[in-house]
Amino acid sequence: MTSIIKIEVIYDGNSYFLQTTKHAYANLIVLLLNELTDEYFDDCKGMGKCGTCLIEILEGNDDLKGQDRNEETTLSKMNINQPNIKLACQLLVDESLKGIKIRII
Ligand code: FES
Numbered sequence: 001m002t003s004i005i006k007i008e009v010i011y012d013g014n015s016y017f018l019q020t021t022k023h024a025y026a027n028l029i030v031l032l033l034n035e036l037t038d039e040y041f042d043d044c045k046g047m048g049k050c051g052t053c054l055i056e057i058l059e060g061n062d063d064l065k066g067q068d069r070n071e072e073t074t075l076s077k078m079n080i081n082q083p084n085i086k087l088a089c090q091l092l093v094d095e096s097l098k099g100i101k102i103r104i105i
Contacts (some may be wrong), residue, residue: 003095009036010058010103022094029053029088032104046089051078053088060100064091 002021009016009032018035025031029042032053044050048070057064065083067075069090075081085105091097 003098005093005095005098007031007097007099008059008101010101011036012104020093023092025093027089028055028091028093028097031093032088042089044089048074048087048090051075051087054080054105055086055088056082056103056105057084057086058101058103060102061096061098064096064100 005020005022007018007020009018016036018031020031020035025034027046029046033042041052042050043052046053051074064086067083067086071087071090074087075085088102088104
């Protein structure tokens with residue numbers, strides 16, 4: 001049985017509810033670009049190097065609040081050290097995103 005992943009996204013002051021399944025998208029930025037807006041930026045195409053895909057995790061999985069892959073280097077260059085600020089391109093679309101609420105920065 002395919003597990004449904006529901007995400008609440010705050011974007012431009014509005015709330016949106018997105019629904020997907022595990023690995024339906026390569027990562028969270030691809031999901032947001034496909035399901036919400038093409039105005040959202042991904043200058044490095046998901047390499048984790050440009051920092052244009054910043055999101056804030058408002059509610060949900062505390063395990064997401066660490067920094068993985070290229071996040072630590074990119075966020076430190078931007079002087080960002082809040083654990084709930086993440087690069088959407090570095091988050092895989094899997095069960096770890098279930099029920100989270102995020103804000104696009
Ligand atoms: S798309 Fe460049 S850091 Fe995420």
